[in-house]
Amino acid sequence: MPEAPFTIRRLLVRGELVRLLYRLGQQGASGVLTFNIRAPKTEVFVLRRGHVVVGEGELVRKAVIGRLARLLALDDVICTFDGNITAYPPGATHQISLTGWARSHLEAQLDGTLAEKLVRELAGIRLCLRPELAPEAIDEADRRMLAAMGQPRRLDQIWPLARTPRFRLLAFIHFLRSVDALETLGVVAERSGPNRVVDSRREAALRLLGIQDGADLESVKRAYRKLARALHPDLQPDADAQRRRTLERRFAEVTAAYEVLL
Secondary structure, X not given: OOOXXXXXXXXXXXXHHHHHHHHHHHOOOOEXXXXXXXXXXXXXXXXXXXXXXXXXXXXXXXXHHHHHHHHHOOOOEEEEEEXXXXXXXXXXXXXXXXXXXXXXXXXXXXXXXXXXXXXXXXOOOEEEEOHHHOOOOOOHHHHHHHHHOOOOEEHHHHHHHHOOOHHHHHHHHHHHHHOOOEEEEOOOOOOOOOOXXXXXXXXXXXXXXXXXXXXXXXXXXHHXXXXXXXXXXXXXXXXXXXXXXXXXXXXXXXXHHHHHHO
């Protein structure tokens, strides 16, 4: 079910935007999504229940998809989502699923070179699906792949269970990995609890928030709230433009680290 209205304002670096769009799609978000690329250039999209609202016609649809794809290639884009705004532009009768678009875009990136790189990087690593970020299965092959990643398994263990062509499986894993829907566990890594993720992203997040591994959720929240109060640009109205940009960047980094640890 769609969540209650909410507001997001972040400075995104390359790779973060597709994760945000996927999550907005999964949450069934409705509202207005704005990207400040460079003054006065902006891109605005209207979301309705996890879909981008578009006008009629295939050319219009392709143009919106192209705009989204171009945004993913940019660095340091300020993204604002306002879930308190209800909008439905006149003539906008069609919709594009954010989760479906994110999957199609990411799976299309896979070529032979990227596939081999993925195999090398994941050699000996156990993969496990994060249920809260799992996509809906679109066919029987999806169901087998998702079931195979329901518990930590290596790539060579997933493949025979998935019973799907190697390239399709790797494309699916590339998509899941890009939207942060996979936990990666080293060969000798052990879980100390159901929410433990032993990977470089978690370690970096712990360092950024200044807390020790093994901290409970309340400690993580306290550390985040303390940093958020110090870094949120809206809480420093006297900051000049350069200082605000620095605060926005650091606040986005802290928020991203907090989400990794949830």
